[in-house]
Amino acid sequence: MATPKNFAGLPNATAASLHRSDTVDPDAFSAIVRRNAGRMLAVCRRILGNEEDARDCVQDAFLSAFKNLARFEGRSTIASWLHRIVVNVAITRLRRRRWFREEPLEAASVRFDSEGCRIVDQAHSLRLAEAVFELHQRKSIVREAILDLPAGLRAALALRDIEGYSTAETADFLGITPAAVKVRLHRARLALKQKLEAMIEAGQP
Amino acid sequence: MSSSRRVLRKLRGWMNRRLPLLLTCAEMDASVVDYLEGELSPDQRRRFHLHTRLCDDCRSFLESYRATIAVSRSAFDHSTNELTGLLSAEHSQPRRHPN
Ligand SMILES: [Zn+2]
Secondary structure (H helix, E strand, O other): OOOOOOOOOOOOOOHHHHOOOOOOOHHHHHHHHHHHHHHHHHHHHHHHOOHHHHHHHHHHHHHHHHHOHHHOOOOOOHHHHHHHHHHHHHHHHHHHOOHHHHOOOOOOOOOEOOOOOEOOOOOOOOHHHHOHHHHHHOHHHHHHHHHOOOHHHHHHHHHHHHOOOOHHHHHHHHOOOHHHHHHHHHHHHHHHHHHHHHHHHOOOO | OOHHHHHHHHHHHHHHHHOOOOOOHHHHHHOHHHHHHOOOOHHHHHHHHHHHHHOHHHHHHHHHHHHHHHHHHHOOOOOOOOOOOHHHHHHOOOOOOOO
């Protein structure tokens, strides 16, 4: 392992500044941990839906980052480099769960008649769009609905819609094709939409 | 659902499947991800727009679908730094490291 350097002044340090001195400054690394742990934990929670696994992943990610610090090339910020590492750790953990690949991925709410026409539950149509303002205020309810999605769907939605990775990047993380990402993404959005509509219907938000 | 509504839907479905420029709702649905990713060809995009202009159900579906994305994006806005520091204490004593 090449010697990690002092990286005070991050998150925008470049490779050049990382390689300036020759010893690891534990205080500097703690500063990085403090600055990034919350966001990384949040990412892991979204992907894994489980607090304990999420914490383990963040620890693993920091260990991995520490070991691989020499490979940080400064092409991105430290924050986005760590973000990628922790997403990879979380996805690896997710894939270890037996049901990750096996869970049924049927489309949740869309149904069409024999002519390919949308069969719409009139009670639901438009209510969601109208309730957007309220849903923006009631974030915890939306978060719960997202965490409640099946893991394989949630991962696609978390990476693409929440973390803002591209479809290609999401495909890389998940080890599936971009086309498969789109299928999961669509199903995840439909499932979430259905959950939110059911909550609105029940007068929850 | 009323029977006149069902008849109208049937009629619309019949037209959508037979007229060359029209999409069925199922086809619209199948291309909604590509539409939002900006990956439809200009021609496919025109058909998509035409369908949503003609079909109330798909128009409201698209609105709710977009709302779902926007809402999930904003749901985690303020949760990022709430637990900063929580891990710095644990970091010095990792519990386990797989493999
Ligand atoms: Zn339609």
